[in-house]
Amino acid sequence: MTRVLVVDDEPQIVRALAINLKARGYDVDTAGDGTAALTAAADRHPDVVLLDLGLPDIDGVEVIKGLRGWTRIPIIVLSARHASAEKVAALDAGADDYVTKPFGMDELLARLRAAVRRAVPEEEAPVVVTDSFTVDLAAKRVSRDGADVRLTPTEWHLLEVLVRHAGRLVSQRALLQEVWGPQYGTETNYLRVYMAQLRRKLEHDPSHPRHLLTEPGMGYRFEG
Amino acid sequence: MTRVLVVDDEPQIVRALAINLKARGYDVDTAGDGTAALTAAADRHPDVVLLDLGLPDIDGVEVIKGLRGWTRIPIIVLSARHASAEKVAALDAGADDYVTKPFGMDELLARLRAAVRRAVPEEEAPVVVTDSFTVDLAAKRVSRDGADVRLTPTEWHLLEVLVRHAGRLVSQRALLQEVWGPQYGTETNYLRVYMAQLRRKLEHDPSHPRHLLTEPGMGYRFEG
DNA sequence: TCTTGATGTCAAGGGCGCGTCAAGAAGGCA
DNA sequence: TGCCTTCTTGACGCGCCCTTGACATCAAGA
Numbered sequence: 050m051t052r053v054l055v056v057d058d059e060p061q062i063v064r065a066l067a068i069n070l071k072a073r074g075y076d077v078d079t080a081g082d083g084t085a086a087l088t089a090a091a092d093r094h095p096d097v098v099l100l101d102l103g104l105p106d107i108d109g110v111e112v113i114k115g116l117r118g119w120t121r122i123p124i125i126v127l128s129a130r131h132a133s134a135e136k137v138a139a140l141d142a143g144a145d146d147y148v149t150k151p152f153g154m155d156e157l158l159a160r161l162r163a164a165v166r167r168a169v170p171e172e173e174a175p176v177v178v179t180d181s182f183t184v185d186l187a188a189k190r191v192s193r194d195g196a197d198v199r200l201t202p203t204e205w206h207l208l209e210v211l212v213r214h215a216g217r218l219v220s221q222r223a224l225l226q227e228v229w230g231p232q233y234g235t236e237t238n239y240l241r242v243y244m245a246q247l248r249r250k251l252e253h254d255p256s257h258p259r260h261l262l263t264e265p266g267m268g269y270r271f272e273g
Numbered sequence: 274m275t276r277v278l279v280v281d282d283e284p285q286i287v288r289a290l291a292i293n294l295k296a297r298g299y300d301v302d303t304a305g306d307g308t309a310a311l312t313a314a315a316d317r318h319p320d321v322v323l324l325d326l327g328l329p330d331i332d333g334v335e336v337i338k339g340l341r342g343w344t345r346i347p348i349i350v351l352s353a354r355h356a357s358a359e360k361v362a363a364l365d366a367g368a369d370d371y372v373t374k375p376f377g378m379d380e381l382l383a384r385l386r387a388a389v390r391r392a393v394p395e396e397e398a399p400v401v402v403t404d405s406f407t408v409d410l411a412a413k414r415v416s417r418d419g420a421d422v423r424l425t426p427t428e429w430h431l432l433e434v435l436v437r438h439a440g441r442l443v444s445q446r447a448l449l450q451e452v453w454g455p456q457y458g459t460e461t462n463y464l465r466v467y468m469a470q471l472r473r474k475l476e477h478d479p480s481h482p483r484h485l486l487t488e489p490g491m492g493y494r495f496e497g
Numbered sequence: 498t499c500t501t502g503a504t505g506t507c508a509a510g511g512g513c514g515c516g517t518c519a520a521g522a523a524g525g526c527a
Numbered sequence: 528t529g530c531c532t533t534c535t536t537g538a539c540g541c542g543c544c545c546t547t548g549a550c551a552t553c554a555a556g557a
Contacts, residue, residue, distance in 0.1 A: 188442060525530105
């Protein structure tokens with residue numbers, strides 16, 4: 050799913066954008082100022098950023114430069130300023146597109162699709178290796194002893210969340226909400242069933258897991 | 274030097290753009306209608322296209338589709354039409370940006386720089402070979418046991434997307450949006466029908482595919 | 498040793514996603 | 528206009544995946 054980071058200091062605009070984007074199947078993160086935007090971008094690795102230029106703390110162009118210091122993800126600027134100089138500055142700082150407010154939602158969504166479409170797929174280190182299995186996050190495939198292991202969608206989703214937080218503890222609540230949806234949070238029996246299945250498919254000794262670890266009372270942890 | 278193809282049916286606009294671009298060190302080709310634009314693009318291999326939508330012979334969106342059939346060079350649409358639907362149609366057809374007339378030259382140049390900057394260096398399309406069929410992405414042809422296989426446009430498009438992501442899983446949503454358009458995403462029955470047709474035409478044993486694989490609940494994968 | 502709460506294991510059913518087939522609709526071409 | 532190809536849509540059955548409940552196991556504390 051495409052992840053969008055919406056940056057604007059006006060909550061109602063953020064809310065309106067978030068609702069529209071989620072309705073179209075996008076995954077939405079939000080930030081209310083430049084600092085939060087830079088943190089969220091580093092944290093959540095969005096696929097595209099919608100950036101308002103008029104932020105309370107940092108100038109929007111500086112946010113663009115900050116992002117461009119380490120990533121080439123598409124940045125679409127939203128701004129009430131029509132001045133040519135503003136547009137040139139933002140585009141030359143590294144923005145991909147510049148949309149002036151007020152804008153039509155249809156047009157914005159089309160520009161968003163265009164930006165995502167031409168984006169170079171981010172190739173981070175998507176392959177995680179342990180001594181008993183290998184997880185390729187980009188290709189969505191898991192292999193063990195050279196042979197591919199078939200995972201069901203839920204099994205894969207759960208494994209993916211754990212691997213993306215490799216080494217860190219992920220609470221049961223966080224796992225449930227990420228994999229099953231925000232309205233879940235207490236159905237820990239799901240986790241028990243699926244963790245057992247993952248261990249059976251991936252661990253050499255499923256009853257003494259070395260990579261898919263339980264932290265009793267807290268959650269689970271993937272150890273590389 | 275960056276080569277720009279300017280397409281517009283009004284000579285004075287072409288001239289004004291050409292002068293400005295040449296003054297900035299761009300190499301400029303021009304075309305006055307859609308046919309000439311397609312020919313010039315194939316002939317001269319520009320690095321970016323400035324395309325007016327209101328051409329006398331072919332609809333601008335058709336020109337975009339024609340170009341996108343074989344190249345991903347940036348296309349910036351220039352148009353007097355402000356209607357949202359026009360913009361959406363052009364962007365979804367494959368345009369990278371949409372600038373409404375009248376536009377500021379500074380802004381256009383900035384958008385031009387942005388488009389060129391993020392352009393992916395053109396890589397030639399390779400030939401993908403499996404033990405039962407061969408896909409030539411550049412020539413848009415598929416052969417099996419030495420003989421060409423006829424694919425319908427949709428079949429080809431679907432196969433192309435899968436082959437370009439060889440080895441990686443492509444989600445049903447991504448496939449639908451890429452082949453049928455961004456407003457699709459849930460019509461998985463299309464995928465079932467067309468995957469079955471591709472398998473029937475390309476796989477030795479269509480009911481046990483070895484290259485066009487289903488990942489239940491997640492998507493499809495082409496395996497070389 | 499017993500109790501308690503949390504985790505691991507197993508099996509069964511119901512639902513739904515997928516493959517398959519075929520007919521109707523739409524579009525291109527003579 | 529009429530034919531042919533291609534795309535869309537519906538129906539159906541099979542198999543698999545998710546869910547759920549029951550029970551076993553384990554660790555910690557009294």
